[in-house]
Amino acid sequence: MGGTLLPPPRAFPTPRVRAPNTGHTVGEGVALTDLTMHKTALTKRDGRYITYYDFAPPGQVPPARTEADSLTGDPLTKGPELRWNPLLGEWTIVAGYRMDRPQLPRQDKCPLCPGGAEIPSSFEIVSFDNRFPGFVRGAEKPDMPSTELYPVEAGRGVCEVLVYTEAHTGSFAELPTEVIYRLVHVWTDRTRDLSGVPEVRCVYPFENKGREIGVTLDHPHGQIYAFPYIPPRIERELGQTITAERRGSCLFCDIIERELHDHVRVVAQSDHFLAVVPFYARYPYEVHLYARRHGCAWLPDLSSDEQADLARTLKLITARYDRLFGFSFPYMMVMHQLPASASACWHYHVEFYPPYRSAEKLKYLASVESGAGSFLMDEYPERTAQRLRDLEPADVPAPAVRVR
Numbered sequence: 001m002g003g004t005l006l007p008p009p010r011a012f013p014t015p016r017v018r019a020p021n022t023g024h025t026v027g028e029g030v031a032l033t034d035l036t037m038h039k040t041a042l043t044k045r046d047g048r049y050i051t052y053y054d055f056a057p058p059g060q061v062p063p064a065r066t067e068a069d070s071l072t073g074d075p076l077t078k079g080p081e082l083r084w085n086p087l088l089g090e091w092t093i094v095a096g097y098r099m100d101r102p103q104l105p106r107q108d109k110c111p112l113c114p115g116g117a118e119i120p121s122s123f124e125i126v127s128f129d130n131r132f133p134g135f136v137r138g139a140e141k142p143d144m145p146s147t148e149l150y151p152v153e154a155g156r157g158v159c160e161v162l163v164y165t166e167a168h169t170g171s172f173a174e175l176p177t178e179v180i181y182r183l184v185h186v187w188t189d190r191t192r193d194l195s196g197v198p199e200v201r202c203v204y205p206f207e208n209k210g211r212e213i214g215v216t217l218d219h220p221h222g223q224i225y226a227f228p229y230i231p232p233r234i235e236r237e238l239g240q241t242i243t244a245e246r247r248g249s250c251l252f253c254d255i256i257e258r259e260l261h262d263h264v265r266v267v268a269q270s271d272h273f274l275a276v277v278p279f280y281a282r283y284p285y286e287v288h289l290y291a292r293r294h295g296c297a298w299l300p301d302l303s304s305d306e307q308a309d310l311a312r313t314l315k316l317i318t319a320r321y322d323r324l325f326g327f328s329f330p331y332m333m334v335m336h337q338l339p340a341s342a343s344a345c346w347h348y349h350v351e352f353y354p355p356y357r358s359a360e361k362l363k364y365l366a367s368v369e370s371g372a373g374s375f376l377m378d379e380y381p382e383r384t385a386q387r388l389r390d391l392e393p394a395d396v397p398a399p400a401v402r403v404r
Contacts, residue, residue, distance in 0.1 A: 126162075160194075163219065187205050284356075294347070
């Protein structure tokens with residue numbers, strides 16, 4: 001049986017207009033604190049960009065940002081290259097200098113701490129071009145010759161590091177909801193900015209958490225890859241949604257409707273978001289978080305209420321992960337948003353891929369997963385969803401701040 005079969009079509013949902021950004025609500029009697037986001041973009045000595053994000057009440061001006069870095073290194077002279085795989089029809093990114101990345105340095109050598117190699121002073125949230133990138137703005141043509149069988153292209157794009165906090169220890173799950181809410185605004189602003197870079201076709205924010213995932217820095221941070229092409233996984237999702245749309249259906253609306261109907265795989269739900277261990281999960285504790293509103297396709301589409309609810313729900317999921325086995329739970333958190341260059345019936349969604357299948361056992365991608373491309377799932381999604389659903393916290397308050 002082929003992998004392109006779809007359920008019977010249903011009436012295509014009428015697109016709802018975007019909700020106005022009038023502000024979100026919190027608990028009864030709780031006053032919201034208004035904040036303004038201040039953005040300072042600077043250039044490092046080696047030509048890379050760094051952007052500081054500060055948040056302050058209206059009328060207050062945060063400290064001036066004038067220092068870009070503490071590095072004295074030279075600009076990257078040999079950028080990444082893209083090599084075409086004719087068997088799979090996809091690009092491989094080749095960046096040999098990434099072998100020189102720092103490997104779990106001590107806190108006093110951490111490049112992400114204030115005064116470290118990358119960030120010279122105190123900060124709230126900061127984004128900067130990765131020193132060991134998979135893509136480089138304006139990368140030069142590679143030395144490797146391009147042929148008809150083996151095309152080679154310059155790895156033009158952007159790779160950014162996004163530092164959540166100046167605190168060296170801790171994790172995303174331990175951030176206050178208000179900080180995660182500010183981070184949602186930063187993700188949104190970076191998405192807008194990077195989508196405007198001429199060579200960029202897809203903006204992909206993500207976080208690798210935990211040494212089991214392969215992180216090389218312990219300081220809480222994420223990354224953003226601005227791809228010069230639509231990456232294979234998102235391209236396949238696009239193909240499936242376009243096929244469903246031609247048959248008169250929104251695939252994401254169908255999935256949300258079915259998960260709400262079955263309910264056995266639901267981990268958390270709200271007016272704006274639905275978190276589930278999907279019917280087709282590949283990792284035992286994989287969670288997908290869907291924007292429920294039809295037409296909410298990427299981060300800039302989120303209303304203020306949806307931004308606050310996204311922050312609250314991300315906090316809820318990651319906090320429950322940490323309670324699952326009693327330790328800080330590693331995962332890959334990836335954001336799938338509609339590429340600016342694409343047109344499809346799409347819902348913004350976040351996917352979590354945790355490697356643990358029990359407190360002592362990891363899920364390895366072995367021969368069947370890596371060589372054949374088919375995942376073996378070690379547990380029933382309905383069971384793992386129940387375990388996550390029953391964990392504390394039962395709920396997380398909405399952030400008590402509002403960014404104007």
